[in-house]
Amino acid sequence: MLSPVGAMSNGLELLADEKDPEMRARCIELLEQSATISTNKLKFFRLAFGAAGGFGDAVPVEEVREVIDALAADNKRIEVNWAIEGSSLPKPAVKVMLNFAHIALDALIRGGTLDIGAEMRDGNAEIVVRASGDRIAFDDTIGKALEGRLAPGELSSRTAAAHMIALLAEEIGGGLQFKRDDNALVLGAVLPQPPGMIG
Structure with missing residues (x-):
């Protein structure tokens, strides 16, 4: 989880300072990719180690x-x-x-x-x-x-x-x-x- 979460943190810092529209769009794209990777890993952890699919x-x-x-x-x-x-x-x-x-x-x-x-x-x-x-x-x-x-x-x-x-x-x-x-x-x-x- 460290890699995608770290990438999101870095992306947010860059986005806060960046004024160029093209670079801002690239930062947002990287943030979306990192968020997707983080979500996928969290789903894996929930099913592989957690309650897995609710109470059934x-x-x-x-x-x-x-x-x-x-x-x-x-x-x-x-x-x-x-x-x-x-x-x-x-x-x-x-x-x-x-x-x-x-x-x-x-x-x-x-x-x-x-x-x-x-x-x-x-x-x-x-x-x-x-x-x-x-x-x-x-x-x-x-x-x-x-x-x-x-x-x-x-x-x-x-x-x-x-x-x-x-x-x-x-x-x-x-x-x-x-x-x-x-x-x-x-x-x-x-x-x-x-x-x-x-x-």
């Missing part, structure tokens, strides 16, 4: 897609493909999917493809997120966090989200897994469906 047990898939597509749009070299069955997903599945997508986007340092799939099967939400691209960047401590093997001193801003979703999966009786090589990172989860949603 499920979140509309369209809301999740909008958030991830907006995050990926910041990098024009990333293409996002979707394969989600159904119109909504349980909140725990949404939190895991969003955090998987964030980890995968961070891994695509040279651009590439982000494939996201999910379906409800046999009372479980099954999620797969695959990042494909040249030279995947993936910190081993994030992998340890996903596996629940993080040492107390290794928890940091880079590993906190992975640690949180590992705890979430464990709490509801599910599991996370990942596999990586130089050109791909695959993140998967099987999460039991909340009792209120089975039917």
